[in-house]
Amino acid sequence: MAERMSDTRWKALFETEPDALLVVAGDGALREVNPAGLLLFEAERPAEVVGRTLSEFLTPSHREGFRSYVKRVRGGHKGSLEVEMAGLKGGARTVMVWAVPLDKKPGSGAFLLVLARDVTEQRELEADLRESRKMAAVGQLAASFAHDFNNLLNGLMGSLWLVATKLGADHPAAPLVATAGQAGRKAAEIVRQLLAIGRKSKGELYPVALQTIAEEVVRRLRRTLDPRIEVVLEADPDLGTVQSHPGLIRTILLNLCTNARDAMPQGGRLTVELRNVKREDIGECVRLTVSDTGVGMDAELSRRIFEPFFTTKEERRGVGLGLTVVQSLVNRLAGTITIESEPGRGSRFVIDVPRMVAKDAPVELSPAEPPAQAVPSGTGQAILVVDDEEILRVVARAALEQAGFAVLEAEDSASALEVFQRERERIAVVLLDVNMPGRTGDEFFQDLRGLDPNVSVIFCSGSISEKKGALLIRAGAKAFLHKPYSARQLTEAVRQVLQPQPER
Incomplete structure (x- = not known):
């Protein structure tokens, strides 16, 4: 062996090879380790690892597979063979190994030369790419069916509202109608979550104080959770602000806390922590931690917990989107999310979001309400409802007529143009679907403005974001309703548009 290692060319190759080179004896003990191998084992000197078996550094689940591989070699x-290992300092790595016998006559006692290549970063990049493709596929799926599905929900929920108004609150069937409406709202929330996963744009972000939002969420949880669950909020003084939107932070918190609640069916402690931290990779951060004392998860479940539609809950208690939405929103904020969990010892979700450097004043969670003004009821003004779904026109007509408005209908832009030209003097507001066959809603909007630059249009859609809805308003629309909308939201939007604007 000494003669083999004394060869000058072999020695040079052994010392300069960028991958780890290991000489392993017949009993599995390490005999020689090159400099790259010392880095892999997190060792400073060969004496720290020589004499120990290579299997000692492998994770328990990979040791038997490695022994079988060595036997075959x-x-x-x-x-x-790809294996998982940990260095002397506990650093976990994924390693690809190739082994060949050093002796001419292979056998159980032959020395092996093992080349070990660290592929940790490569596997992480591959996993990120798979996750990115998966998220993109979910987003495309959501966008493709959101319009039609939200139209159906809008018709369903609107019809339930009409039934409820006919029955009255004292009717025996009223609770059943209310329950059906609640189920419809939950379905609408699932669609919104799917759309959130597929959106990569950060949208309009501004300084947000996390503590204000966390306090509101915790108050809500204390009112609504099982009293056996203790809810605790801990926050650093002078907590930093982050670039976000109150709705994003609230969604993240509620999803994590709902997950924690479901993990503690017998009660426990739910803790929300807010800390100022500094990380080497992303600098100053605000850390949001949600932990529970629930059932916990093993390593396999923890690895899969952010996958779309993956859930550990009973079939009726979840669809496996909550944590996927959380991860998507954290990514939009340029943050990171990690999970620490063990079976029987609870779970801990840690989110780090870059802290704002500039000391901008954080926005208030609930902006001051404008002075109360009298909102006029309908007095027979004509509303043109343009939507290709008949059930939505029926529901909108019923809601608007009950509120005191007259209603005209059109199923597409061509027929709507005819109605508008004929009844132009009567029409006060146009309720316009964004996605229609033929000319789209925003294209037809430009046609209407060509006929009447002051036309009042309320756009509605179930497949575009609130940000795109805001862009329509900037382009001249008076309001935007996200489907499925309620009868009250519809009538209030119309009334607000018709409300006299204060003189400037």
Whole structure:
């Protein structure tokens, strides 16, 4: 062995090889380790690892597979094996190994030369790419069916509202109608979550104080959770602000806290922590931690917990989107999210979001309400409802007529143009669907403005974001309703548009 290592060329190759080179004895003990190998083992000197078996550094679940691989190599097998290992300081790595016998006659006692290549970053990049493709597929799926599905929900929920108004609160069937309406709202929330996953734009972000939002969420949880669950909020003084939107932070918190609640069916402690931290990779951060004392998860479940539609809950208690939405929103904020969990010892979700450097005043969670003004009821003004779904026109007509408005209908832009030209003097507001066959809603809007630059249009859609809705308003629309909208939201939007504007 000493003669082999004294060869000058072999020695130079051994010392300069960028991958770890290991000489392993017949009993599995390490005999020689090159400089790259010392880095892999997180060792400073060969004496720290020489004499120890290579299997000691492998994770328990990979040791038997490695022993079987070595046995095959000693029998003449040529190939590689991917294993998980940890260095002396506990650093976990994914390593691809190739082994060949150093002796001419293979056997159980032959020395092996093992080349070990660290592929941790490569595997992480591959996992990120798979996740990115998966998220993109979910987003495309959501966008493709959101319009039609929200139209159906809008018709369903609007019809339930009409039934409820006919029955009255004292009717025996009223609770059933209310329950059906609640189910419809939950379905609408699932669609919104799917759309949130597929959106990569950060939207309009501004300084936000997390503590104000966390306090509001915790107050809500204390009112609504099982009293056996203790809810605790801990926050650093002078907590930093982050670039976000109150709605994003609230969604993140509520989803994590709902997950924690479901993990503690017998009660426990739910803790929300807000800390100022500094990380080497992203600098000053605000850390949001949500932990519970629930059932916990093993490593396999923890790895899969952010996958779309993956859930550990009973079939009726979740669809596996909450944590996927959380991860998507955290990514939009340029933050990171990690999970620490063990079976029987609860779970801990840690989110780090870059802290704002500039000391901008944080926005208030609930902006001051404008002075109360009298909102006029309908007095027979004509509303033109343009939507290709008949059930939505029926529901809108019923809601608007009950509120005191007259209603005209059109199923597409061509027929709507005819109605508008004929009844132009009567029409006070146009309720216009964004996605229609033929000319789209925003294209038809430009046609209407060509006929009447002051036309009042309320756009509605179930497949575009609130940000795009805001862009329509900037382009001249008076309001935007996200489907499914309630009868009250519709009538209030119309009334607000018709409300006299204060003189400037």
